[in-house]
Amino acid sequence: MEVSYREEEVASAASSVAGRLTAHGVPERLAGGDPTLWGEDAEAEAAAGLGWLALPRSSRELLPELGELAGRARAAGLTNVVLAGMGGAALAAEVICDTCDVPLTVLDTTDPAQVRRALAERLDDTVVVVASKSGTTVETDALLRVYEAAFAEAGLDPAGRFVVVTDPGSPLEKRAVEAGHALVTARPDVPPVGGRYAALSAYGLVPAALAGADVARLLDEAEEVLPLLSRDTGNPGLDLGAALGGAALAGRDKLVLEDQLSAINGLPHWIEQLVAESTGKQGRGILPVVAADPNGTGDELVVAIESDVGDVRVDGPLGAQFLVWEYATAIAALLLEVNPFDQPDVAESKENTTELLTYPDLPAGAPAFTDGPVEVYGAVRATDLPGLFAEVLHAIPGDGYLAVMAYLDRLAAFDAPVPVGADFEQMTDAWMMADAATLRALLALRTDRPVTFGWGPRFLHTTGQYHKGGPQNGVFLQITGEVAEDVAVPGRPYTLGRLQLAQALGDLGALETRGRPAVRLHLTDRAAGVARLLEAVQEA
Structure with a gap:
C-alpha cells in the first residue's frame, strides 16, 4: 500500500501537518484506538466507533x-x-x-x-x-x-x-x-x-x-497494512490523512476522486460517504466529487486510485484501501477539529419524514411554473427550465458547489429504446440521454464549480450530512417523479412512493431551515421529464 504526492504544494502542506501529528504521538495513539484524540466532547462516540481498527x-x-x-x-x-x-x-x-x-x-x-x-x-x-x-x-x-x-x-x-x-x-x-x-x-x-x-x-x-x-x-x-498504521514514517494512512486535512486547511476542500484506470470498481462512491459524513459538520468539511473531471480551480485536491492524473496517488488492494481511507479520514477530521464518528445533522431529515407520513396528504405546495412534464417548486425568478438552470448555476458561490439529488429509479435509463441493430456505443448514447445522472455532466460543462449527483434516499446516508452540516456554500437541485405503479408496504400506513416523496420533502425542509437554496423539479412523466431536463440544460 503506497500513497505518493505528485504536487509540491500538497507535499509541503502534508509534511507540515504530519510533523505536528507525529510530535503528539497521533499515529500510534490512533492505531491503538485512543478515543481522546478528538477532544472531550467526542470521546464517548469515538470510544464506541473505533472498532474498525x-x-x-x-x-x-x-x-x-x-x-x-x-x-x-x-x-x-x-x-x-x-x-x-x-x-x-x-x-x-x-x-x-x-x-x-x-x-x-x-x-x-x-x-x-x-x-x-x-x-x-x-x-x-x-x-x-x-x-x-x-x-x-x-x-x-x-x-x-x-x-x-x-x-x-x-x-x-x-x-x-x-x-x-x-x-x-x-x-x-x-x-x-x-x-x-x-x-x-x-x-x-x-x-x-x-x-x-x-x-x-x-x-x-x-x-x-x-x-x-x-x-x-x-x-x-487489510491485515498486511495494519502494522504500518502505528508508524511515524512509511504510514500510508498518515500520508493520505495529512494530504486530505492539510489541503483542506489550505482551502483545497473539494476532493476530486479519480479511478478510471483502477481495477477496483466503485471505490469513490464508498469514499464519498466516508469522507462527507465524517468531516461535513460545524460548517466545515471536505466535499468528495465523484465521476467528474477536475476544473483546475484552487480549491480542488485530485486524488487518484492507481493513476498518475492526480495531486495524490493511492495504490493498493481493496482490503488495504478500505482500512487506509478510514484511518486517513479520522486523521483529516482531527485536523479539521470535528468528530469523525457522529452525524448530527442527519436526524432532522428522518424526523421530518416521519412527521410528514402522519399527514393525510403530503404538503407538496404549488409549482412556481411548469415546463412540459416538469413542475418547478421553489423561490425562483425564472419562468422556464433553461432560465432556471442559468439561475441556479449563477447562484453557486465562488467557493461553493451544486448538488443534484434525484429520487428516481437509477436503472430506468436501461429501458430507453435503442435503434434496431445498434452497436454498443449507440446503445450507450441512448441510455445516457435517458439517464437523470447525465444532468450532472451537462451542468458541469457550464460552471467551473463542482457538481455532485446523488440518488435519493441513498445520498441521505452518505453526503446528506455534508449538505446540511458542511460549509454554507451549496446550492441544491432536487428531482422527484410521479409514480406510475406503487408498491404497498405491508403493515405500514404508506406505500413506497409515499415514503419516497416524504423523504424528499423532509430533506428539502431540513435544507431550507438552514437557509440553503434549494429547488425541486417534479417530473409528471418520468421518462419525458428526464428528456426535457437534459434538453433544457443544453439551452441554458
Whole structure:
C-alpha cells in the first residue's frame, strides 16, 4: 500500500501537518484506538466507533459462519443475492462485489419502480440480506416487509430466504429470531464500529460472501497494512490523512476522486460517504466529487486510485484501501477539529419524514411554473427550465458547489429504446440521454464549480450530512417523479412512493431551515421529464 504526492504544494502542506501529528504521538495513539484524540466532547462516540481498527483480525472469526451461509444458499439454489441496506450497510458490499465481478443487487432505495424491477428478477432463486445496525432504518424495514409479502404470495417460505445482519439487541434482531431468519450479529466482546467504517465487518462481508466474493483475501490485504498504521514514517494512512486535512486547511476542500484506470470498481462512491459524513459538520468539511473531471480551480485536491492524473496517488488492494481511507479520514477530521464518528445533522431529515407520513396528504405546495412534464417548486425568478438552470448555476458561490439529488429509479435509463441493430456505443448514447445522472455532466460543462449527483434516499446516508452540516456554500437541485405503479408496504400506513416523496420533502425542509437554496423539479412523466431536463440544460 503506497500513497505518493505528485504536487509540491500538497507535499509541503502534508509534511507540515504530519510533523505536528507525529510530535503528539497521533499515529500510534490512533492505531491503538485512543478515543481522546478528538477532544472531550467526542470521546464517548469515538470510544464506541473505533472498532474498525480491529476488524482485519476480529472479522476472521466470521469466516466459518460465512462459508456455512454461502454453502446453504447454494445448496438451496439461492444464487440471486439482494442486499437491502443503506449507507455503510450497502456501499462497501457493492464495491467488493463489483471488484470481484460477482453479481449483487443492491436495494438502497425506496423507489417503487426500482424495487418492482428487483422483485421481478428470479424471485425463486433469491436470498435477501437485510442489513441495519440500528435495526430501525425505515428503508430497510420497508424492503423486508415487501420481500416477505412477495415470497409468501409466490408460495415460497420466507424463513429460509433472509439473512439479517444487525447489532446485538436491535429490534431487527428480535424480529429475525421470531421469523426464523438466519442472523449474523456483531459480537458484543468486539469494540463497536460505526456504519461508514464497517466495510470489513459483517455488514460488508456477509452479502459479499453470499454473492461469491473472496472475503478472506480482503482481510489478508487489510491485515498486511495494519502494522504500518502505528508508524511515524512509511504510514500510508498518515500520508493520505495529512494530504486530505492539510489541503483542506489550505482551502483545497473539494476532493476530486479519480479511478478510471483502477481495477477496483466503485471505490469513490464508498469514499464519498466516508469522507462527507465524517468531516461535513460545524460548517466545515471536505466535499468528495465523484465521476467528474477536475476544473483546475484552487480549491480542488485530485486524488487518484492507481493513476498518475492526480495531486495524490493511492495504490493498493481493496482490503488495504478500505482500512487506509478510514484511518486517513479520522486523521483529516482531527485536523479539521470535528468528530469523525457522529452525524448530527442527519436526524432532522428522518424526523421530518416521519412527521410528514402522519399527514393525510403530503404538503407538496404549488409549482412556481411548469415546463412540459416538469413542475418547478421553489423561490425562483425564472419562468422556464433553461432560465432556471442559468439561475441556479449563477447562484453557486465562488467557493461553493451544486448538488443534484434525484429520487428516481437509477436503472430506468436501461429501458430507453435503442435503434434496431445498434452497436454498443449507440446503445450507450441512448441510455445516457435517458439517464437523470447525465444532468450532472451537462451542468458541469457550464460552471467551473463542482457538481455532485446523488440518488435519493441513498445520498441521505452518505453526503446528506455534508449538505446540511458542511460549509454554507451549496446550492441544491432536487428531482422527484410521479409514480406510475406503487408498491404497498405491508403493515405500514404508506406505500413506497409515499415514503419516497416524504423523504424528499423532509430533506428539502431540513435544507431550507438552514437557509440553503434549494429547488425541486417534479417530473409528471418520468421518462419525458428526464428528456426535457437534459434538453433544457443544453439551452441554458
